[in-house]
Amino acid sequence: MQIAPIPENEKERMEAVHRMAILDTKPEERFDRLTKEAVEKLKVPISTLTILDSKREWFKSCQGLDQKEGERAISFCGHALFAEDIFIVEDTLKDPHFADNPMVISFPFIRFYAGVAIFDYKTGQPVGVFCVKDTKPRLFSAEEISILIDIANRAEKELNK
Numbered sequence: 054m055q056i057a058p059i060p061e062n063e064k065e066r067m068e069a070v071h072r073m074a075i076l077d078t079k080p081e082e083r084f085d086r087l088t089k090e091a092v093e094k095l096k097v098p099i100s101t102l103t104i105l106d107s108k109r110e111w112f113k114s115c116q117g118l119d120q121k122e123g124e125r126a127i128s129f130c131g132h133a134l135f136a137e138d139i140f141i142v143e144d145t146l147k148d149p150h151f152a153d154n155p156m157v158i159s160f161p162f163i164r165f166y167a168g169v170a171i172f173d174y175k176t177g178q179p180v181g182v183f184c185v186k187d188t189k190p191r192l193f194s195a196e197e198i199s200i201l202i203d204i205a206n207r208a209e210k211e212l213n214k
Contacts, residue, residue, distance in 0.1 A: 055150040057131020062178075067107055069178035075104055075212065076111055084114035087208050091185050092116045094200050099161065099186040102171070102208050103130040105179075113181070113212075118161060127155050130182040133168030139198055140182075142166045144190035165191045167198075169205035174213040183208045 060066060070076065084102050091100035099117035103110045110128040112121050125131045129151070133140035145151040145164050156163045168184030183205035193201075 054127065054153045054155075055132075056126045057128050058135060060135065063107070065176065066178045066180070069173040069176040070104060070106065070180045072175070073173060073180060073212065075113060075180075076106060078113070080114060083211050084208065085116075087183070087204050087211070088114040088116045091183075091201065091204050094204075095185050095197055097165075097185040097187045099163075100184065101130075101186075102181065102183050102212075103128075103168075104181040105131060105134055117186075123156070129154075129156070129163065129166040129186070130168055130184055133166075133182045133184060134170050134179045136168070136170060138169070139202060140166070140168045140170075141193055141198075143192055146190070161186070162188050164189050167193055167201055169202055171205065171209045171212060181212070 088100040088102055101112045102114040103112055105125055109122050109125050110130050142148050142151055145157045151157055163186050165187035168182040170179045171181040171183055173180050
């Protein structure tokens with residue numbers, strides 16, 4: 054398993070995360086609407102708006118999972134945080150970076166992942182990821198990619214209000 058990377062500028066990235074004062078806040082309908090929309094439009098069981106803390110991924114909004122956070126080191130969002138446009142793993146069991154990931158070989162049995170980094174407008178630092186996950190492999194069409202990027206952009210705007 055490939056551990057999620059930590060950037061050289063992690064200190065500045067974490068300053069941006071803390072400046073936004075979003076970590077460990079209560080759920081908000083404005084974000085829940087977006088994760089629900091992603092589940093419905095993209096026909097996936099799981100969608101999250103994830104903020105990446107120094108050692109954990111924390112879900113500001115989550116559809117399809119009861120948990121509210123996970124380990125950053127094993128998170129898919131920890132990888133998606135550094136993708137230029139979108140980070141997609143069509144079949145986790147066929148990808149040597151993720152095939153033995155605990156979230157693949159045990160609950161929630163992730164087989165597909167797609168995520169878009171979310172940025173702090175003031176600093177330009179990536180602070181989180183808007184993502185969808187499925188328990189079966191799948192190909193993501195250009196239209197589905199466009200839908201996910203659009204929803205992620207709206208989530209980013211909401212976070213920066």
